[in-house]
Amino acid sequence: MPRVKVSVIVPVYNTGKYVDECAPSLLGQSLPADEYEVIYVDDGSTDDTLKRLEKLTAGHPNVQVHTQPNSGWPGAPRNLGMKHAKGEYVQFVDHDDMLGTEALERLYEHATRTRADVVLGKMSSTMVRPRRLFRQTLDACTIENDELMQSMSPHKMFRRAFVEEHGLRFPEGPWIMEDLAFVSAAYLKAERISVLADYPCYYWMKRDDGGNNTRHRFNPRHGFWPNLRTVIGQIKDGTTPSDDIDALQNRLLHRLYHVEVLSRTREPEILREDPAEQRQRFATARQVALEEFPAAVRRGLPAVSGLRAELLERGDFDGAFAFAEHVREVKASSELGAPRWQDGCLVADITLGLLRGDGEPLVLTERDGKWWLDPELLTGVPGTEDGWEVRDPFRMAYAELIVKDRDRQDWWYPEGDLEVRLQPIGEGRSQLLASGRLRLDPQRLAGGRPLERGVYDVWAFVNVLGIDRMVRVTGHGTPNGPATGPALTGGRLALPYWTTGVGQLALDVDQRLRGFGPDTAGAAAANATRGKQSLPLPYVAAESGVPAPVKVTVSALTVTAELVPAADGSTARLRLPGRLKLPAGRHPVTLPKADTPVAYAVVRDGTLLRLEGPAYEADTGRRILDAVADNRQVRRVRRRLGR
Structure with a gap:
């Protein structure tokens, strides 16, 4: 009898129809059915979820269902699923998400070939922006690659013997951030971690009822702050303290400080929540920041984040509120040269930058041999009357181009990198710009494979000074008009055009929405050579x-x-x-x-x-x-x- 290669563990609670929507992606895997198992663990559902699960088991021998009294969180059901798992690897899936058809087969092959303890499969999502961690496939890395901290959800493949050897378990009960606790512990213990980025493995989907598996992400009443301290302590215990801002411990803690702590001080949260409640969050975040994070973590922040941290640790809620109002108005801009076809690729020069709310460039000013943050961002922010020094304008700065598959919600990364530079614009002022070449190859963009039939929108992401923005890549063409002529690539037509409305650059492959004609009918075809068909x-x-x-x-x-x-x-x-x-x-x-x-x-x-x-x-x-x-x-x- 074939051995079980992968155990898929799915915690469920009052899932209803989402069980039926997720199930086909689990049961229709390219991996033979007798080589993997699907383990549903019902956490005391009170609706018809259990009946739906029992119907699945009737027709699928590789599906099993276990039940337990309601625990209030996914941790305990996942742990119970691991107790019943027989696979060499375990893959965690949430009940309202989906797997790519070849996900288990590809992940297992990648895991066994690289001998990895943990495998991160490319994630596609309707809820969050793409992560640069998935730009390329990696056969081997460790926690030293701190970009792993971009992906802290449990939707990964773990070697079961590795999990058991180190006694890795999810915290049980209503324990917010149980995923961070489990995944960070696994990262710290793993000898080899690999990334599969050339195939969309996991689809993290937004539910049509407005809910999803992260709906209780921040809830102080469910132990958010004590749990965060636990995860911080776990990272500290597994790494060596240092005053170097680029030491491993400080780089790992940066993610927790930036995402979980500074979120309480910045837009949109500080501007949209009830002021009384947000002040309380702010005060608690300040206490955690001062007690748990080394000074080197704060020193290593880029300029805007550093000012947020200064205002937080000073306890200046009003200053943080005013600063957030200014930063909220900052937008990204894109300047795209004329697209053209070259060697089968759609190419164009591109420059990205940030603009203030008044439409003017966000600048750095030079004074006394130092760089200072744009004074327009500091109006009404106490303690910044003399300015805010930018010690390293390029700290954690980067920009990248991303192409979104409109039909399948997949994100792909074109070839080439963008360079961040300081561009003088006069009167002692300079603007941080990212520039380079867009090079979109329809034959290789999808993880080295040709793009499927569909429409692909071109986006850019820019992160400078601690301000990050996604922006649609636009040009000077007429909306709904051609961006350049069509191309024949791999025996299929590719039609670049500007979308209706904002005029975003898009590529229609194989005439998904745009017919071959409107962009070419006005051009004068060459005369035929006599006698040719x-x-x-x-x-x-x-x-x-x-x-x-x-x-x-x-x-x-x-x-x-x-x-x-x-x-x-x-x-x-x-x-x-x-x-x-x-x-x-x-x-x-x-x-x-x-x-x-x-x-x-x-x-x-x-x-x-x-x-x-x-x-x-x-x-x-x-x-x-x-x-x-x-x-x-x-x-x-x-x-x-x-x-």
């Missing part, structure tokens, strides 16, 4: 490869034509079938959704004689030959002469 379309960039089918209309007849790439990629040729059920004559050829012909098909006796460009004007001799083309004797002579 194909026509070059110079406004279609192409790479050498297989032809792409495309529907065209010849007069009132719809037929499947082909776009055939030229060897040098300079053009693609439009090729029609040799036989057309049309009367003799010259028939306009139009592309989908287009009114203007891109060619004319000359037909005689149901046979395509040639394609002509729209600008073609036949000479008198050609018109006479066409007129007598039905004469059999003339046709025989033509055949002999080879026309």
Whole structure:
């Protein structure tokens, strides 16, 4: 009997229909059903969840259901699932999320090949921005790679023997941040951690009823602050203290300080919550900051975060509130050069920056040989009358381009890096900019594989001075118009365009929403070489490869034509079938959704004689030959002469 490779553990409580929505992704895995098991643990549901689970077990031998009295949190059900697990690896899944079809097979192969204790599979989400941790697949790393702290959810694959050897368990009961406690302990103990970034493994989905598995993420009444102290202590116990801001312990604690503590001091939370409650949160956060975090953690923060920490630890709620109001208005901007096709890739130069609420660049000012934060951000912030020094403008600064698959919610990273630099703009002021080259390869973007049929939106993420923003990449083109001409890549059409409204750069692969026509009908096709049954379309960039089918209309007849790439990629040729059920004559050829012909098909006796460009004007001799083309004797002579 095949061994169990993976045990999938799913805690459930009053899940209802979401059990049925998640189940197909678990039961339809490419890994053979006898090589993995799905363990549902019902945490005392009071609705029909248990009945739904029992129906699943009836038709699937690899599904088992266990029940327990309500514990109030996922920790205890996950622990019970681990007790029953037989797999070499365990994979945790929440009841309202989904797995990619090949997730278990790929994760298990990656885990066994790399001998990893923990494997992080690429996550796609409708709730949070993409994580740069998943830019590339890693065969081996350790907690020294502090980017692991970007992913602290338990939705990972863990080697079961490793979990048992170190006695790793989730805290039980209504214990907020049980995931941080378990995952940080695993990171600290693991000898080898790997990342699978070239396939979307886990879909962390927002529920249509507004709920999700993080709805109680911050609740002081459920022990948020004591639990945070526990996780901090766990990291301190597993690392060595140091005054160096880049020491491992300080880098790991930075994530907890920035996400769990400074969130109480910054927008949107400090601006939207009830002031009385938020003041209490602020006071408690201050106490934790002063008692639990070494000074080196605060010194290592970028400028804006450092000022937040200063205001927090000073106990200046009003100052933090005023500062948050200014920072809230900061927006990211993108400046994109004209997109073009080059070597089968869509390329364009891009520059990213930050703008203040008044639309002016966010600047640093130079004074006495030092850099100072933009004074417009400091209005009404006590203690900053003389400015706020920016000791290292590039501290933790980076920017990246991201492409979102609109249909599947997957995020992919184009090739190339963006460089952050200081750009002088006069009068002792400089702006932090990120610049580089967008290079989008439809044949490799999806983890080294071709993009699937769909629409792909181009975004950018910029993080400078401790301010991070996502921004749609826009250009100077007309919204809903072409960004550049179409391309033939891998035998499929790729149509770059600016979206309706904001004019975001998008790429339609294989005519998902946009037909091949509106972007090309106005271009003048080259004239046909006499006697040829194909026509070059110079406004279609192409790479050498297989032809792409495309529907065209010849007069009132719809037929499947082909776009055939030229060897040098300079053009693609439009090729029609040799036989057309049309009367003799010259028939306009139009592309989908287009009114203007891109060619004319000359037909005689149901046979395509040639394609002509729209600008073609036949000479008198050609018109006479066409007129007598039905004469059999003339046709025989033509055949002999080879026309």
